[in-house]
Every structure is written in structure tokens, then in C-alpha cells.
Amino acid sequence: MTITISSQAYLDLWNSANETPQYLDSSDLLDVTWRQPSELGEGYLREIELRDGLWLAIAHNQFHDEIITLGCDRAHSLEYYFYLTGGVLSGSTPTLAGQYGFYGSGMAPGGKYQLLGQEHLTVNVHISPEFLCSFASNPDRELPPELQHLIRPYTQTYYHHIGTTTSTMQVVLHQILECPYWGISKRLHWESKVLELLGMLVVQEVEMRDENHPFHSLKTDVRERLHHARELLLQRLDNPPTLIELARLVGLNDCTLKRGFREVFGTTVFSYVRSHRLEQARQLLQIGDMNIKEIAHLVGYADPKSFAIAFRKQFGLNPKDYRKKRKYSV
Known part of the structure; x- marks a missing residue:
């Protein structure tokens, strides 16, 4: 069976199911876990603010049915999304297990967002444009030309790229999922790993735009x-x-x-x-x-x-x- 609801109604279901958030790490109030609404299935969403401008989300969900959400145009931050299991169809582009999506900032067009009715295990990271630019080596903190497509005004459609998760990326993803630490050690571990993944994705973006790279x-x-x-x-x-x-x-x-x-x-x-x-x-x-x-x-x-x-x-x-x-x- 397929359930079709608005993006707002989908969000409202999550909010109503989580009047009181949970904290798996009692020493970290920026590490919040949300239970999946029983109407949709079983599972959770764990959101961690690692620092200003950098958020990690880990989700493990089992949906009863295929879910289609319908939304409007919205502002979008920088983001990458790894699917270890499950998949989603957004527009005409699927992202399936073993793949990742890398999205720039800008405007995300409204439309249909289809969650496949199966188990989903995902690692998702949101990055503010300011945080990414803080790594630029020039005094004005401007990204080099080959990366400027990642940051667009909200009047322009965002950039996105769907790629295959490499074996090196898989190792880092599992190091995130099986973090054995708590408190500050946990946060340092997770931040280092999400930045390691970001570094891999940025390298690929640079290589795809280098006409002298063997890929071309x-x-x-x-x-x-x-x-x-x-x-x-x-x-x-x-x-x-x-x-x-x-x-x-x-x-x-x-x-x-x-x-x-x-x-x-x-x-x-x-x-x-x-x-x-x-x-x-x-x-x-x-x-x-x-x-x-x-x-x-x-x-x-x-x-x-x-x-x-x-x-x-x-x-x-x-x-x-x-x-x-x-x-x-x-």
C-alpha cells in the first residue's frame, strides 16, 4: 500500500509522537533521539548538533508502507545523505542502498518525495555555507571556483549529485554507526568522521570539474x-x-x-x-x-x-x- 501525505502532515506526525525527546547520552543535550510515529512503522531518528553549522543525523526506520510526501519549494542547506539500506525517489532520480546524495545550498523544488516501504538505515549530515567556507584558505573565505557551485542563493535551484558509496566511505560510515564513546569523546569522534566523508566528497567534486583528470x-x-x-x-x-x-x-x-x-x-x-x-x-x-x-x-x-x-x-x-x-x- 502507498500512503500519500503533505510534507507538513508528515512532520506533524513526528512532532505528535515526540512530545518529550529522548537523550541516549545524558551528558549531551545536543544529542536528541526521536521515535518514529507508530502509524508509519518502527524506528528512530537521532540528531546531533556537533557544532554551529554542522549537524549529524542517523536514522534507522522500518516503514509499514511506501510513503509519498508532497511539498513546496523550500530553502536548502548543504547536505550529504548516505543510504546503507533502503532508498528514496525524488523527482526522477532514485538514491538506493550503496549510494549517496550530495546537495548544495539553494532552493529545493517542491514535488514528490517517495520513501520505499522497507528498512532504511541512513547517515545524513547538514552543513551551513558559512561552515564550509571557513575551510577556505584565502582571507575572504571564498571557495575556489571548482566548488562555488555548492553554494547558491535561495532564488536558484540547488546542485545535487548522486554517486556510488566507495569501500573507504563504507568503513567510515560504520565507524560513525558503531561509535563506542560518550560525551566529548563521542562528539570528537563523530565530527572527525563526518568531516572525513565531506573531504572525500569535495575531492570528487574537484576531480569531476578538472578537465585534465583521467575520469574525463x-x-x-x-x-x-x-x-x-x-x-x-x-x-x-x-x-x-x-x-x-x-x-x-x-x-x-x-x-x-x-x-x-x-x-x-x-x-x-x-x-x-x-x-x-x-x-x-x-x-x-x-x-x-x-x-x-x-x-x-x-x-x-x-x-x-x-x-x-x-x-x-x-x-x-x-x-x-x-x-x-x-x-x-x-
């Missing part, structure tokens, strides 16, 4: 074949094709495949497969129905010890310890 040397047909290669890898994570076989399947030579894959997706073919195997294993550990040896074999690891080493390297915990500690909901 790839023809459209080659980029399409590289995306096809990525889909084949995701379909065969338990038994991925060799590099030579993958190149043959998508009609590229192995050198072009290796070079192009790294330029488009920010990582090697091997690292991409390893990262997604381990992400699949992490999700299976959350479900809790399979033992660790079975999960290791399912995601393509014949040796559970090798699986444990790789898992710890990516997520900072052994699979056994991760299963004990898993807490994505409050």
Missing part, C-alpha cells in the same frame, strides 16, 4: 560497460568472475577495466568485491539466523579465520564480537 578521458560507452561490470560483480559476490573473465563479459580489455573501475568507483575490482562481501556478511550477522562459519562460506570465504581478519579490518570488530554488540535501534 573515459568515453560514455566505456563508463556504461564499467557500470555493467559492477552489476555483474554484485550478482556473483559468492563466486565472482576473474578479472579476465569480467573484462570479456563486458567487452573491455583487462587494463581498461582495472584503470576505469578505479577511476569511476574509487576502488579496485578486488576491493569492491571484498567490501560488498563483508557488508553482506554484516547484514547476515544482524539477522542472527546463521552461524559465523555458514556466513563466511555464503559470502565466499572458505576459511573462517580469513573471513574474521577481513571483517575486523573493515568494521573494527571480530564477527563474534560484532554480533554481540549489534545495536542499530534504540
Whole structure:
């Protein structure tokens, strides 16, 4: 079933369900948790003001139905949004699990915003234009030309870019979600991680606008074949094709495949497969129905010890310890 409501009505439901906010960290009154309205499903939204001009939001929601909200034009701040699970359709552009959206400031056009009726796990960061400009190295605190598109007046439509979450980004995202600290240590940890992600996104923005960057040397047909290669890898994570076989399947030579894959997706073919195997294993550990040896074999690891080493390297915990500690909901 699909529920269609106005953006204001959607916000009103959240407000009515949270007359009294909750504080998971009693020492931090800028770290607030909001329960999801029972009419919509189960879950929470945790919002943290890290400093003036920088906010982190972590949401874990399970929606009963697909939800469409209808809104009007509105002012928009700088923002990035990572979907670890779930997805959203805004206009004609979907953002799905394994992708991110990077948005500049300006005017966000009104219209339909469609939340898929499934589990959503997201990390969202809002940044004021002033905060971003504070990193500029010139006396006037002006962004360099290749980044000025990120800040637009509210009379202009904002900039947005949908990209693929790299394995390096995934590691940082899980370091945010599984923060073991409280108080000042927690805030320092989170601020360092959200800025690390922002740095990665800014690097990509600069590279996309550098005509001398190798990315621009790839023809459209080659980029399409590289995306096809990525889909084949995701379909065969338990038994991925060799590099030579993958190149043959998508009609590229192995050198072009290796070079192009790294330029488009920010990582090697091997690292991409390893990262997604381990992400699949992490999700299976959350479900809790399979033992660790079975999960290791399912995601393509014949040796559970090798699986444990790789898992710890990516997520900072052994699979056994991760299963004990898993807490994505409050």
C-alpha cells in the first residue's frame, strides 16, 4: 500500500509522537533521539548538533508502507545523505542502498518525495555555507571556483549529485554507526568522521570539474560497460568472475577495466568485491539466523579465520564480537 501525505502532515506526525525527546547520552543535550510515529512503522531518528553549522543525523526506520510526501519549494542547506539500506525517489532520480546524495545550498523544488516501504538505515549530515567556507584558505573565505557551485542563493535551484558509496566511505560510515564513546569523546569522534566523508566528497567534486583528470578521458560507452561490470560483480559476490573473465563479459580489455573501475568507483575490482562481501556478511550477522562459519562460506570465504581478519579490518570488530554488540535501534 502507498500512503500519500503533505510534507507538513508528515512532520506533524513526528512532532505528535515526540512530545518529550529522548537523550541516549545524558551528558549531551545536543544529542536528541526521536521515535518514529507508530502509524508509519518502527524506528528512530537521532540528531546531533556537533557544532554551529554542522549537524549529524542517523536514522534507522522500518516503514509499514511506501510513503509519498508532497511539498513546496523550500530553502536548502548543504547536505550529504548516505543510504546503507533502503532508498528514496525524488523527482526522477532514485538514491538506493550503496549510494549517496550530495546537495548544495539553494532552493529545493517542491514535488514528490517517495520513501520505499522497507528498512532504511541512513547517515545524513547538514552543513551551513558559512561552515564550509571557513575551510577556505584565502582571507575572504571564498571557495575556489571548482566548488562555488555548492553554494547558491535561495532564488536558484540547488546542485545535487548522486554517486556510488566507495569501500573507504563504507568503513567510515560504520565507524560513525558503531561509535563506542560518550560525551566529548563521542562528539570528537563523530565530527572527525563526518568531516572525513565531506573531504572525500569535495575531492570528487574537484576531480569531476578538472578537465585534465583521467575520469574525463573515459568515453560514455566505456563508463556504461564499467557500470555493467559492477552489476555483474554484485550478482556473483559468492563466486565472482576473474578479472579476465569480467573484462570479456563486458567487452573491455583487462587494463581498461582495472584503470576505469578505479577511476569511476574509487576502488579496485578486488576491493569492491571484498567490501560488498563483508557488508553482506554484516547484514547476515544482524539477522542472527546463521552461524559465523555458514556466513563466511555464503559470502565466499572458505576459511573462517580469513573471513574474521577481513571483517575486523573493515568494521573494527571480530564477527563474534560484532554480533554481540549489534545495536542499530534504540
